[in-house]
Amino acid sequence: MMTGYLKKIRIMIPLILLIFILSGCDYQGLGGEYPESFTIGGDVETPLTINTMMGYPIKRVTKDEKNYTTIALEKVIASAQPRSTSYDLLLIGADGLSSKINGNDLSDCHLSYSNRYDWELINTLHPISSQIKNLSTIVVISTDLDEDKKAIGIDDKKGYRSTTAGNLYLNGFTEKRIFEGQSEINEKTVAVYTTHKQVLPKDLLDFQAEIAVFGRDGSIKFDKVSDKSFFEISETGINYTASDLTTITDVAGVLGDPPRFSIIDVAPDAIHQLEKGSDVMVIELDGLGWTMLKMAGEQGKAPYLSSLSAQPALSVYPPISPAGLAAMITGTLPNSNGINNREVMDFKGTDIFDKARALNKTAAYIEGDIKMLNTSIEPVLSVNEGDQDRNVYENTQKAINAKNQLIFTHFHSIDDDATTYGPYSRESMEQIYEVDKMVQELTHDFRGTIIITADHGLHPSGSGGTHGRICYEDMLVPYMIIKNGQV
Ligand SMILES: [Zn+2]
Structure with a gap:
């Protein structure tokens, strides 16, 4: 008795033969698939394996008096979603022969399939060396690295x-x-x-x-x-x-050669001092990179800060304000506290304010004009228009006068000016000078352990500054611990 499955095969074989004859011997199987494929990889969102022309517009192309059935290379590359709008293509043949072309000028490039050459590039205007036969791989190579999010x-x-x-x-x-291992079947090992x-x-x-x-x-x-x-x-x-x-x-x-200090040391350092009976003040100077402080010191713009013995410390990736702040107050990296972007405000784990409360210590958290994270205590916001950091300073003085045992205070103006005018601009240096004076006064008035550091630095960009990438300027910040009076 013939099963339904065998019946189907009996019908399929002549059908496949018929398609094979009609398709001009292109070995195109059912569903329009060819026996050979090529891959698209490199700087793309969706790496692809292509073994069909289905889904792409078909175009007849004539080159050297020969006719080809083709699809446009441009359309095929677009379907793999290049990560940058500007890129090169490395075309690699099965024999290893490869050529590189500019990905922004593909209007004359077509892909054809034949039994003899499998996938082949038919480029009507490009030099002949770009006509890779037996194509095996196309690598997309971003040429605008700032744009490529995976750079x-x-x-x-x-x-x-x-x-x-x-x-x-x-x-x-x-x-x-x-x-990777071996498999064995019928006494044959692979x-x-x-x-x-x-x-x-x-x-x-x-x-x-x-x-x-x-x-x-x-x-x-x-x-x-x-x-x-x-x-x-x-x-x-x-x-x-x-x-x-x-x-x-x-x-x-x-x-x-990275420094071994890191801004995630802030929380354990602060808690350790609280446990020893010392009061603690953490001063976060947003955006004050290691190289910026060094320059300010050389120009006499950081007389107090550069008199302290500072160590370079690592920020976290990404070197952005919420990730830096979360790393400091939780003592953990972004992959564990969950703050590696600007969208999330709830972090995983406990913060230093929670830990201070467990030690029966009073705590105050002074912020700029907006709340950055959902901390275990509400920040005191500083909303003075024009001179926000002056207001941060005044609120910190109040917290000192109220005898808080843990104070975390966050100054913002250095980052603001470094963003607008550039990290090494005269304006930024002047602002470091202003903040330097306020920090000196606060440390003078506080008895206990004082930790001064920054969330990240900045690198120059256009006429201003920016941050967020792995470079010394963004990733290295100063870290200072001083003891004042008490302990
Ligand atoms: Zn910042």
């Missing part, structure tokens, strides 16, 4: 630069086969390997004994570069495998 920042002795997975493709990588595109630290960084690798989720891995550590190009970005084989997935950037 990674690197800062070390060579200075700041950024790159992307697509650009690493172009600069070279080591293809490594890694044994070993399974996966192919990894590895970039060695020495090919990406200047020689550095130590690096800090930041994950896009806010995680950090401090590592000593060794022959076991490597970066890897993945479909979604760049990963890092450290010497101890732990992995950072989706790297945001790398700093060479």
Whole structure:
């Protein structure tokens, strides 16, 4: 008896043969699929494997008196969603032959399929070398790295630069086969390997004994570069495998020779002092980067702050105000407290005010004109128009006079001026001078331990300043602890 399944096959075979004959021997299977495919990867949102022309407009193209059935390369690339509007394409053939073309000028580029050459580029205006046959891979390479949200920042002795997975493709990588296991059936064994595109630290960084690798989720891995550590190009970005084989997935950037102090030390340092019986005041100077304070010191614009012994400390990724503040008050990284963007106000875990209350300590939190996070105590907002930081200063004085045992105060004007005029501008230096005076007066009036630090620094951008990437200017801030009178 014939089953329904076999019946179906009996009908299908002549049908497939008929399609095969009608399609001019293009091996196009049912559903319009070809036996060979190519992939689109690199700097795209949606990596694709293409084995059909279905879904794309078909165009007949004539080149050198030959007719081709094609689809537009531009449309195919668009369907993979390039991460930047400006990009190059690296076209790689099965034989390894490759060529690079400008992705913004693809109007004459078409993809055709034939038995002889599988997928083939038919470019009517480009040089012949771009006509890759047996196409296996197209790598999209962002050329506007500021626009590509998956670009990674690197800062070390060579200075700041950024790159992307697509650009690493172009600069070279080591293809490594890694044994994944073996399967056995009918006494036949098959070993399974996966192919990894590895970039060695020495090919990406200047020689550095130590690096800090930041994950896009806010995680950090401090590592000593060794022959076991490597970066890897993945479909979604760049990963890092450290010497101890732990992995950072989706790297945001790398700093060479990072400081070991970090702004997440604020909470444990403050709580430790409260436990020892010292009162604590934390002064957060928004946007005061390590290099900005150094310059202000050299120009005589930070007489008090530069008289203190400051250590460079690491901010967190992303180096933005809410992430920095959350890291300070919780003592945890953004991947654990959940604040790695500007949208969320509720963090995970307890803050220093909660911990102070558990120690029966009174606490005050002085903010600028808006609440940044949903802290366990309400901030005192400072709304003085024109000179908000003067109001922050006055509110902090009140908190000192009220004998609060923990005070956290947040000055904003340095960041405001560095954003508007640039971090090294005369205006920013003058503002550091103003804040320096207020900080000196507050520390003079407070008995106890004083921690002074910043959430992030800024780097110049256009006529002003900005922050948010992995570079020393954004990521390094001063960290100072002073003891005054008490303890
Ligand atoms: Zn800030």
